[in-house]
Amino acid sequence: MLKFIPYVFKSLWRHRARTLLTVSGTAVALLVFCFIGAVQQGMLALTSGDDAGRTLIVFQENRFCPQSSRLPQDYESTIAKLPGVQDVVPVKVFTNNCRASLDAIVFQGVQPEKLKAWRDIDLQSGNWSAFSGQDDAALVGIDVATRRGLSVGDKFTIGDVSVVVQGVFKSPAAAENNLIFTQLDFLQRARGANDVGTVTMLEVHLNDTADPEALAKQIDQEFHAGPVGTTTRTKGMFQADTLADLAELIGFVHWLGYACVGLVLSLVATTTVMSVQDRIKEHAVLQTLGLRPLRVFSLVMTESLLLSTLGGILGVAGSVLLLSSAGMSVAAEGVTIAFEPSLSLAMQGLVVAVAVGVLAGLAPGWHASRTEIVPALRHA
């Protein structure tokens, strides 16, 4: 079969405009497919994993936007005394846009020592001591830095908050790469004295034996009669609840991913059918020379596979390039979904492209291989 590969390539090149259009159409459809897959994976990453189940988020009762949740910071010491609690991290959140946005900036104010202890971040540039030693210092996630063109030493202002970038970090949790960390007390004071002594949420890290659900209930009961009521959920559930509206939209969008697959299938199948119809006589000549019907079938299948696989490779490569270079994300209520490329997503895209190539080639390949030679030779 390999001996016929040059013939297959030349056959595809014979109608180069048609071939290029099919490949580019396939590439665009696969790019969209992978992009949608990246959004879904980003959503899944927020709601699954160890961190999502073993960390509790304490938020003000009946509040959704981080701007409106104001918990007394001293709740930290009360929660820290509960059995099963390993540590409590008070977090002040400030975002320039509480609604769904593709370019929301989310600041998280955290005490430097707690940030270092509980967030798995790797500084790509800058240093910790500069961050800890300067009041208005900020560590910027790599995706925000890419999107906004920020580097160490830059001043950055959003609304009332002005910071100096003292480090750019990368985190294995893709969503964190869209955050900007500042010192807690800086962010509490940044928008006036009204926020001093309050935090947006408390991150409760549990030890191995603690029951997250039981502890969440216990925390809420503890503050039920207090000045500010709380709603405590696992981090995964908190993020899922916060992004519920977006999740519904993302759930719908995944059908568009399937539509893209259907589009590729019809595109490649149409091109392959046209190619076979153009060459009824040529296939009969090849069979006269001694090509087995199965080999004619294989030739058509190879053409179909090449079209879709080439388009798939271009589309997947394009999506990887786009997703890795643009640092894209969508945020709502201060929670960010990062669109990250992944090997599994790339493989999924390629498998889809190959599978579609096989499916698209089946019927025309079968038709070409079953053609009666003599009538086909008379074909104009």
Next chain:
Amino acid sequence: MPLVEVIDVSKEYANGEETIRPLDGVSLSIEEGDYVSLMGASGSGKSTLLNLIAGIDQATAGEIIVAGTDITKLSRGKLADWRAAHIGYIFQTHNLIPVLTAYENVELPLLLLPMSSGERRKRVEIAMEAVDLTSRATHYPRQMSGGQEQRVGIARAIVANPTVVVADEPTGSLDDETTEQILQLLSRVNEELNMTLLMVTHDADAGARARRRIRLERGRLMENGKELQTAKLHTA
């Protein structure tokens, strides 16, 4: 034993409600090295007989034995393998693959046979030289004249050294001068390469070049005014 034996072969096909029977129990034998022309009126069934012998059409009844193999008993796949090894087919309209060069067109049948690339190259060069087209090896069919295309078609038919070369109206689409060149080339193929040749033609002058001239009339094969019979085959 004859190289080709056609024994009591019939072919019929439906045309609407009508059944057409272009061949009705015909028999024919061809010896190794023969040059046979098959003539007859249009629609007499001569191309049908040629296609049956070439293994690209199926007989309704009878046996066709080529080099000891009854090809009517072969499956589609086996028949394709058999054609690759035993048949060289020259078409009326050349039927070269337009995206392949002259060299690649001639090489095509060899890709189906177990052969090293060196051996393939050697055989293609010999075939191209035999049809005097070495200088056109890299040309595509669209860059060649009808006569040159047909010579490439002949090179493609002989390159695998087949048991039988069949030619279906090989000069049907050519002018007189080119027809003469092609007929001379076919005679050389038969005489110098000692290849068995069966040519279908409606042109009496072309048919006269063959050593044996057979006519197909009303579904019967006639040679020298007599009908060819099965019984005569094995004594021929």
